[in-house]
Amino acid sequence: MNDPLANALPGGIDLQPQAPKIGKHMDPAAARKTAEDFEAFYLNQTFETMFSGIKSDGMFGGGSGEEIYRSLLLQQYSKVAAKSGGFGIADAVQREMLKLQEVQ
DSSP states (O other), X not given: OOOGGGGBXXXXXXXXXXXXXXXXXXOHHHHHHHHHHHHHHHHHHHHHHHHTTOOOOTXXXXXXXXXXXXXXXHHHHHHHHHHTXXXXXXXXXXXXXXXXXXXX
């Protein structure tokens, strides 16, 4: 009893959707961008932790403006580091993403 309509609601909504077949739609460029974005996010979290203990100078530093611009600066550091090779996290993530897409 393998009736596809048996698990569907009257509106045609499938209660047990199948995972899409993505093996034929592998896009190494998109996987690379996603992997670099992941590495940039990870590095940003690391840099935020590293820079959290640095005190600003009293006369010209501090305040919410410095916090905002420091956050933006660290985001850019993270993106540049990930794009230029970073720590190799993007390579490993991309490799695993492509390997998982090969399974059908």
